[in-house]
Amino acid sequence: MTTVFRAVKFALQNFIRNLWLSLITVSMMMFTLLTINMVVMLNLVADNAISYVENKVEVSVYFKEGVSEERVATAASYLRSLAQVQDVRTVTPEQALERFKERHKRDEKILASLDEVGKNPFGPTLVVKAKDPSGFPFILESLDHPQFKNDIREKDFDNFEALIGQIRNTVSQVRLFGIGLSVIFLFLALLVVVNTVRMGIFIHREEIGVMRLVGASSTFIRAPFLIEAVLYTVLAVALTAAITLPIISVLDPKLAVLFEGTPGGLIGVFQKEGWKLLLGEAVILSLVSMAATAFAMRRYLKI
Amino acid sequence: MGRACLWQVDFMILLKNISKIYPPNIAAVRDVHLHIRPGEFVSIVGQSGTGKSTLAKMLYAEERPTKGKIEVGGWDITHIKNSDVPLLRRQIGVVFQDFKLLPRKTVFENVSFALEVSGATNKRIKEVVPQVLKIVNLHEKGHRYPGQLSGGEQQRVSVARALVHRPKILVADEPTGNLDTFNTQEIMELLKKINEFGTTVVLVTHNREVVNALRKRVITLSDGEIVSDVEEGRYKL
Ligand SMILES: Nc1ncnc2c1ncn2[C@@H]1O[C@H](COP(=O)(O)OP(=O)(O)OP(=O)(O)O)[C@@H](O)[C@H]1O
Ligand SMILES: [Mg+2]
Numbered sequence: 001m002t003t004v005f006r007a008v009k010f011a012l013q014n015f016i017r018n019l020w021l022s023l024i025t026v027s028m029m030m031f032t033l034l035t036i037n038m039v040v041m042l043n044l045v046a047d048n049a050i051s052y053v054e055n056k057v058e059v060s061v062y063f064k065e066g067v068s069e070e071r072v073a074t075a076a077s078y079l080r081s082l083a084q085v086q087d088v089r090t091v092t093p094e095q096a097l098e099r100f101k102e103r104h105k106r107d108e109k110i111l112a113s114l115d116e117v118g119k120n121p122f123g124p125t126l127v128v129k130a131k132d133p134s135g136f137p138f139i140l141e142s143l144d145h146p147q148f149k150n151d152i153r154e155k156d157f158d159n160f161e162a163l164i165g166q167i168r169n170t171v172s173q174v175r176l177f178g179i180g181l182s183v184i185f186l187f188l189a190l191l192v193v194v195n196t197v198r199m200g201i202f203i204h205r206e207e208i209g210v211m212r213l214v215g216a217s218s219t220f221i222r223a224p225f226l227i228e229a230v231l232y233t234v235l236a237v238a239l240t241a242a243i244t245l246p247i248i249s250v251l252d253p254k255l256a257v258l259f260e261g262t263p264g265g266l267i268g269v270f271q272k273e274g275w276k277l278l279l280g281e282a283v284i285l286s287l288v289s290m291a292a293t294a295f296a297m298r299r300y301l302k303i
Numbered sequence: 304m305g306r307a308c309l310w311q312v313d314f315m316i317l318l319k320n321i322s323k324i325y326p327p328n329i330a331a332v333r334d335v336h337l338h339i340r341p342g343e344f345v346s347i348v349g350q351s352g353t354g355k356s357t358l359a360k361m362l363y364a365e366e367r368p369t370k371g372k373i374e375v376g377g378w379d380i381t382h383i384k385n386s387d388v389p390l391l392r393r394q395i396g397v398v399f400q401d402f403k404l405l406p407r408k409t410v411f412e413n414v415s416f417a418l419e420v421s422g423a424t425n426k427r428i429k430e431v432v433p434q435v436l437k438i439v440n441l442h443e444k445g446h447r448y449p450g451q452l453s454g455g456e457q458q459r460v461s462v463a464r465a466l467v468h469r470p471k472i473l474v475a476d477e478p479t480g481n482l483d484t485f486n487t488q489e490i491m492e493l494l495k496k497i498n499e500f501g502t503t504v505v506l507v508t509h510n511r512e513v514v515n516a517l518r519k520r521v522i523t524l525s526d527g528e529i530v531s532d533v534e535e536g537r538y539k540l
Contacts, residue, residue, distance in 0.1 A: 003422045206405055207416075213403065215392035215468065216420035218385065 007220060011227035014200050021196045022232065028192045029236035029289070030243075032185035033281055037244050039178035040277060041251075044269065046171040048258040053164055057133050060156040061143060062096060063123040067151045072124045075148050079128055082142065084135030089127040096125035103156070123153065133161055190292045193232070197225055197296035208301070222297055229289040237282045245270070314374070315341040315472060315503045316362065321371035323357050323527075331357040333527040334371075339505065341471070344498045346506045346514050348538055349524035355507045358524070359476050362505065363395045364388045376471060393421055396465030396473040396502075400480035402457045404449040410436070410460050411445035417467045435463040439493060455486025462493055473497060476507045487513060514538040 015022045063072055076088045091099065097120045104110045114121070130136050140155055201208065211221050252259075252266045259265040264272070316339040323332040331354040339345050347355050360366040361373055364383050372381045380391060404413050411432060418428045436442040439459035449457050458478055465473055475494060479487040491513055498504045508514060514521055514537065521536030522529055 002424055006419055206403075210403055210405060210416065211420045212388075213392060213397055214417035214421060214464065215389040217389045217422075220420055220422070 003220065007223040008227055010224035011231060014204065014224055014228050015231060018196065018200050018203060021192075021199055022228075025189070025192050025196045025232050026235045026239065028185065028189035029232055029285060030239045032182055032189050033236055033240040033285070034243060035178055035182040035185055036281065037240060037277070039175055039182065041248075042171060042174055042178065044266075045255060045258060046167060048255075048262075050164055050167055052258050052260075053167070054133055055129075057130065057136070058157075059128040059130070059136060059139055060091075060096075060099065061126040061128065061152055062100075062154045062156065063125065063151050064153045065093075065121070065123045067123050069124065071151055072126065075143075075151070076126055078148075079126065079139070079142075082135075082139065084130050084132070084138055085128055086131045087129040089129075091125040091127055093120050093122045093124060096122040099125070099127075100156075133164065186288075190288065193229060193289045193292040194296040197229075197293050198300045200225060200228070201297070201300045222301070225293050225297060225301075226290050229293040230286045233282055233286040233289055236285070237278055240281075241274075241278055244274075313340065314338045315343070315376060316505070317372075317374040318358075318361075319372040321358075321361065321368045321373060323354070323361060323366060324369045325357075330527055332361070332368075335527075335529055337522070337529065337532075339503060341503055342498070342501055344495070344504045344506070344517065344519040346508055346517060346519060346521045346536075347524060348508060348514055348521060351509075353524040354527040355524055356476055357527075359474050359505065359507050362472070362474055363397050364391050389421065393468040394470050394472065396462075396468065396470040398458070398461050398465050398473065398475040398478045400477040402449070402461045402481075404457055404460055404464075406449050409446050409448055410441055410452070410463075413449070413460055414464045414467060417464045421468070423467075431467055435466045438466065438496070439463040453486065454482050455489050458482060458486070458490050459493060462490070462497070466497065470502065472503045472505065474505045474507075477509065478506070479508065479510055479513060484512075491517070511538040 061075070063075075072090065076090060079085050079088045100122065101111065101114070128139060130139060136157060140157060143149070143152060143155060208221055248266055248270050255266055259269070262269055316337065318335050318337040321332060321335045321337075322330065324330050333354075335358065347358065349355050357366060361368050362375065364380055367383075368381060372379065374380065375391065376394065378391070380387075383391060405416065408416060414435060415428045415432045418431060423431070433442055433445075436445055439462055441456060441459055441463065444452065444456065449460065452460065458481075462473075462475075462478075473494070478494070479490050482490060487510065494504055494506065495517075518535050520532070520534050521538065523531040523536075
């Protein structure tokens with residue numbers, strides 16, 4: 001126990017006597033972790049953004065004026081029976097008009113032509129949500145069935161497929177960049193660790209010489225360097241958390257709409273899952289930097 | 304692993320046909336036979352480069368012999384594993400010409416460092432360090448830094464450090480090489496005192512007066528070989 005305590009004490013002394021390099025090491029590790037966290041957050045936000053958009057996708061089926069409610073109901077129950085359909089809502093002509101105006105509010109031509117008509121041109125309307133956007137073409141086609149075709153005036157389908165594709169594309173590029181950046185940072189961090197250990201060995205060559213002379217075990221001589229590696233990691237993780245949290249709280253209100261279905265929003269996700277991420281990072285980075293330290297000691301510490 | 308109790312053996316140090324050849328082909332020590340009994344005070348003399356330090360280094364396993372066999376306290380250390388070297392070093396105190404003190408530690412800390420890094424309890428450190436500082440007569444200067452001490456005092460600190468493990472053997476490689484006559488005598492008195500307590504002392508030296516005043520066993524090396532081994536010997540070259 002005393003031995004462990006002393007090894008920790010020596011590690012802290014190493015850290016302080018080599019403060020400048022220690023801080024550089026911690027910062028490099030922190031940059032690595034920050035980049036990784038950015039990638040993780042980007043993934044999270046992108047996933048939510050995509051499912052947000054996907055949830056918004058609906059097919060509106062506008063029936064002709066005067067089509068009986070019975071026929072509309074038949075169509076609705078037919079649609080509900082399809083595997084691709086998640087939900088069918090019935091909308092009255094008045095609501096349908098509102099919806100249409102809302103959807104095309106930026107399209108003056110359409111609105112103008114609507115005014116020209118003068119009265120509500122809509123009949124009853126069905127709003128269909130698909131389980132998956134890829135189901136839409138099938139749903140649309142199925143409505144071309146002669147049984148319904150003549151009752152239907154128009155089918156209106158906001159195609160977000162292109163938008164989703166764009167999001168996916170951008171995200172995967174940014175993600176690739178982020179992963180590349182993390183790998184580079186990690187590599188640099190490990191180089192810095194090796195160099196810091198080398199400097200530490202150099203600075204402490206007298207002590208190490210005396211230690212060997214008076215019968216310190218090589219484990220005891222090595223342990224402080226390994227403990228130092230863990231110390232760097234823990235500090236880096238703590239700093240990363242300290243930087244990530246405010247960023248998240250700034251982003252949270254801006255991204256609130258994407259996290260509607262998640263209790264606590266982005267902050268909630270972080271509170272629930274963040275410690276796992278940080279703990280995982282701490283464990284893995286500790287191990288990797290201890291390996292780098294062991295490598296440096298093999299090379300530069302002759303005992 | 305054959306570590307007998309150090310005080311139960313006939314020979315504290317036993318070298319059989321020891322040779323040390325440094326790469327590429329420097330024969331520093333050649334076919335040395337040497338027996339040293341517990342409690343002896345042995346001086347090893349000889350001209351520069353005759354292998355005195357190499358011989359000493361093989362005793363505390365800083366170097367391994369190329370040929371032959373070494374036993375220390377009945378423990379065959381010829382092929383001692385690196386992981387066992389610390390155990391050996393806790394049984395052999397070593398002192399050098401250049402003291403090897405840590406300048407940023409006080410006298411007390413320099414001495415306690417040796418115990419700290421070999422896992423002694425704090426209780427034991429508090430007990431042993433004042434004792435050994437008393438032996439070397441530095442108990443009142445424990446708070447000073449090496450830079451604030453004379454050469455002789457610094458060497459006494461390094462002797463104190465060598466004593467913290469209560470070693471059965473003290474190896475001193477030219478301990479007075481950097482000291483004036485007065486400080487040399489002080490250190491020699493100290494080594495004699497330690498020897499009288501029962502520690503086997505192996506002294507490597509160049510100093511004619513020191514050896515002649517000692518009137519103890521003298522081993523003379525020349526070109527890596529023992530050319531004379533005399534009880535109550537004198538320095539002759
Ligand atoms: N690590 C080494 N590698 C190669 N040769 C060495 C090494 N150490 C010592 N030697 C050589 O071995 C020989 C004996 O050296 P050693 O240091 O034992 O002599 P010494 O008797 O202690 O000399 P001095 O009185 O000057 O200290 C010398 O020729 C030296 O150059
Ligand atoms: Mg020498």
